[in-house]
Amino acid sequence: MMKVIIINKEEWTKGLERLYDSFRLFGPVKQDEFHNFRQLTKGELPDLKLLNTRLSAKSMVYPQSEKMFEFTLDENRDEHHILKEIRKDYSPQAVIGIRPCDARAFLLVKANFDTPENKDPYWIKSYESNTFIGYACNTPCPTCFCTTAGCGPFHEQGLDLLFVDAGDHYLLKILTQKGENLIIAAGWSSKEHSDDARQEMETLRRAAEEKITARISTDKLKDKKTTELFEALFWEEVAFACINCGTCTYVCPTCWCFDIQDETLGLSGIRMRNWDSCMYPLFTVHGSGHNPRSTKMQRVRQRFMHKLKYYVDKYGDGIQCVGCGRCIRHCPVNIDIRKVCDLMNNFEA
Amino acid sequence: MLAYIEKIKEISRRLLQEGNVDMVIGFRRGTVPMMNEPCFVKTPEDVDNLVWDSNCGINLANYLTNRQEKIGIVAKGCDSRNIVTHIIENKIKRDQLVIIGVPCKGMIDRHKIQAMFETEIEHVTELDDKITIKGVGFEKTLEKKDVLQDNCALCIHRNPVIHDELVGDLVDEQKNIDRYKDIRNIETLSPEEKWRYFDNLLSACIRCYACRNACPLCYCPTCFVDESRPQWVGKSIDPIDIRTFHFLRAYHCAGRCTDCGSCERACPMGIKVRLFTKKLEKDCLELFDWEAGMTLEKRPPLDTYRPDDPDDFIK
Amino acid sequence: MGIEPGRLHFSWISSAESTKFVDVVNDVTAGVKALGPNKTFLKTEAKVA
Numbered sequence: 001m002m003k004v005i006i007i008n009k010e011e012w013t014k015g016l017e018r019l020y021d022s023f024r025l026f027g028p029v030k031q032d033e034f035h036n037f038r039q040l041t042k043g044e045l046p047d048l049k050l051l052n053t054r055l056s057a058k059s060m061v062y063p064q065s066e067k068m069f070e071f072t073l074d075e076n077r078d079e080h081h082i083l084k085e086i087r088k089d090y091s092p093q094a095v096i097g098i099r100p101c102d103a104r105a106f107l108l109v110k111a112n113f114d115t116p117e118n119k120d121p122y123w124i125k126s127y128e129s130n131t132f133i134g135y136a137c138n139t140p141c142p143t144c145f146c147t148t149a150g151c152g153p154f155h156e157q158g159l160d161l162l163f164v165d166a167g168d169h170y171l172l173k174i175l176t177q178k179g180e181n182l183i184i185a186a187g188w189s190s191k192e193h194s195d196d197a198r199q200e201m202e203t204l205r206r207a208a209e210e211k212i213t214a215r216i217s218t219d220k221l222k223d224k225k226t227t228e229l230f231e232a233l234f235w236e237e238v239a240f241a242c243i244n245c246g247t248c249t250y251v252c253p254t255c256w257c258f259d260i261q262d263e264t265l266g267l268s269g270i271r272m273r274n275w276d277s278c279m280y281p282l283f284t285v286h287g288s289g290h291n292p293r294s295t296k297m298q299r300v301r302q303r304f305m306h307k308l309k310y311y312v313d314k315y316g317d318g319i320q321c322v323g324c325g326r327c328i329r330h331c332p333v334n335i336d337i338r339k340v341c342d343l344m345n346n347f348e349a
Numbered sequence: 350m351l352a353y354i355e356k357i358k359e360i361s362r363r364l365l366q367e368g369n370v371d372m373v374i375g376f377r378r379g380t381v382p383m384m385n386e387p388c389f390v391k392t393p394e395d396v397d398n399l400v401w402d403s404n405c406g407i408n409l410a411n412y413l414t415n416r417q418e419k420i421g422i423v424a425k426g427c428d429s430r431n432i433v434t435h436i437i438e439n440k441i442k443r444d445q446l447v448i449i450g451v452p453c454k455g456m457i458d459r460h461k462i463q464a465m466f467e468t469e470i471e472h473v474t475e476l477d478d479k480i481t482i483k484g485v486g487f488e489k490t491l492e493k494k495d496v497l498q499d500n501c502a503l504c505i506h507r508n509p510v511i512h513d514e515l516v517g518d519l520v521d522e523q524k525n526i527d528r529y530k531d532i533r534n535i536e537t538l539s540p541e542e543k544w545r546y547f548d549n550l551l552s553a554c555i556r557c558y559a560c561r562n563a564c565p566l567c568y569c570p571t572c573f574v575d576e577s578r579p580q581w582v583g584k585s586i587d588p589i590d591i592r593t594f595h596f597l598r599a600y601h602c603a604g605r606c607t608d609c610g611s612c613e614r615a616c617p618m619g620i621k622v623r624l625f626t627k628k629l630e631k632d633c634l635e636l637f638d639w640e641a642g643m644t645l646e647k648r649p650p651l652d653t654y655r656p657d658d659p660d661d662f663i664k
Numbered sequence: 665m666g667i668e669p670g671r672l673h674f675s676w677i678s679s680a681e682s683t684k685f686v687d688v689v690n691d692v693t694a695g696v697k698a699l700g701p702n703k704t705f706l707k708t709e710a711k712v713a
Contacts, residue, residue, distance in 0.1 A: 033619055063713035064585075241407075270709060274586075281575070282575045333386055333407055
């Protein structure tokens with residue numbers, strides 16, 4: 001059984017300070033009116049007075065723009081026109097304060113970047129360098145629907161440690177060996193675990209789960225015929241308001257698409273990849289100029305079909321969504337995935 | 350507001366019943382507080398979906414581009430000015446439209462209001478000029494005038510400039526508004542200070558293009574940042590590329606922007622993108638005595654030539 | 665946008681005004697040289713992860 005330990009807040013802070021010696025630390029930091037993850041400078045503490053970060057923790061493993069190779073076009077040099085991998089820092093990093101939804105999202109994304117056939121070295125190396133210290137949600141948002149999206153405010157999958165704020169102390173659950181190692185580095189004593197602490201955490205979990213009232217139904221998605229869902233008449237209405245910006249895909253912890261670009265300056269250059277979005281016409285335009293997804297409706301349909309139907313069918317692991325609610329909160333025109341999911345789940349041809 | 354909603358429904362129902370339009374474009378109730386969703390209504394039965402309140406900040410002119418149908422469109426002051434611009438720029442024909450004008454007292458700023466509270470807002474209700482916000486453990490009533498979108502607080506054209514129907518009496522226009530205080534402040538900065546100012550301003554940008562796509566002016570079939578043969582701008586989040594996007598987009602809106610605020614409202618990162626377009630708006634007003642979208646009778650300054658155009662910058 | 669004023673010039677020169685053309689080009693180059701290389705609005709390698 002996994003251990004739950006009690007850490008008083010003073011010990012917590014001291015422990016975090018000790019971690020700078022063995023980890024690159026990342027955590028939520030408030031910038032203007034919202035929180036985002038970034039690397040903490042020595043002595044800086046994560047700001048845990050947050051609901052959730054504006055952008056997901058996706059970029060901790062998979063940055064929005066990432067260099068992959070460098071090259072030279074200088075033909076006087078032997079290695080000209082040869083792509084050389086760029087050295088990166090994959091030393092251990094710890095993300096403190098990641099919400100359970102974002103941690104579970106990495107497992108969904110793993111289905112794309114780390115498979116028996118295909119391995120994305122950038123994603124895998126970065127992912128493996130991480131220790132995720134999850135921050136359980138005592139105050140979920142009205143737009144959170146994680147409990148019906150295969151996740152939850154105290155969900156443990158994808159985390160190494162899970163902690164919760166219990167007033168004057170934190171409760172910390174150790175979930176993996178990596179988590180155990182971090183505890184040692186922080187100098188927190190894992191001897192003082194107790195059944196009382198476990199009980200207290202359970203009570204908080206139940207209270208948090210009860211606060212989540214937004215729900216989706218996904219039970220019938222798998223049995224729907226893809227072609228019929230594809231041709232459903234509701235897509236025109238769903239897509240009408242959409243302005244085809246990339247907000248939903250960029251704030252989403254489970255959207256993984258990217259585009260590869262070469263940039264040269266004089267005789268030297270780099271190859272990089274950037275997040276891309278199925279909302280953009282350029283995402284699918286062919287070299288010939290033909291675009292198989294030339295209309296807004298087709299692109300909106302693609303996003304929802306991918307998350308709620310193609311993924312369900314292909315991986316057998318539920319929907320490609322963890323219910324973090326970011327796309328709902330930040331969509332400029334109020335397209336709501338919960339509503340679309342219900343339309344799809346209840347669809348009859 | 351309720352009177353407005355009834356009137357919008359009544360007019361829309363009549364237009365659809367009489368076959369004067371194929372669809373009405375308006376707003377329906379959103380699924381989260383302070384958000385309504387742009388929608389279309391094609392039958393008299395569906396008219397009851399239409400709503401109006403202080404959460405209709407998205408500019409509906411954006412939904413008219415190149416449409417072929419006959420359309421009834423709900424339009425507040427800024428929307429109507431962008432409809433004028435659309436007509437002038439041949440993006441829609443005047444005789445395709447029945448403009449349902451809405452005299453407007455401003456839209457509330459959902460970003461600003463959410464930032465006042467530590468937990469997510471659950472309910473927002475509106476009565477006259479009071480906004481009541483509710484969430485877990487709090488309830489607060491605010492004066493609407495204190496939480497308007499920045500552009501609405503500075504708006505001097507609240508009434509539709511062009512309309513076929515009106516849903517209520519015209520409202521008083523705001524007088525003695527200093528529209529450009531923030532712009533004048535930036536103008537006084539040295540080049541180095543300006544550089545840093547804009548670096549800061551844009552540091553959160555994720556290039557989602559919500560600002561561009563929420564803008565009724567940005568209807569180019571292929572935006573310059575999306576051109577790939579040749580590619581003009583890098584596609585990463587390099588600060589120079591981000592800056593290039595914002596500045597060029599603003600220039601493309603010169604003499605056309607009505608300061609409807611859709612760009613700023615849409616930005617998921619809370620960037621004050623209107624600072625760019627407003628500078629150009631100010632220049633157009635000072636140099637050419639021009640405000641965009643006020644009349645169908647005059648061509649915009651950037652597509653006409655007059656011998657007395659200012660040319661001090663040419664040496 | 666933060667570019668030094670002397671870096672950007674606009675001129676109106678007729679094809680018959682060859683001497684004005686020469687003067688303007690000389691002035692512009694001298695002015696820009698005096699400012700030194702552009703250090704701000706300049707992309708070298710993309711500043712990304």
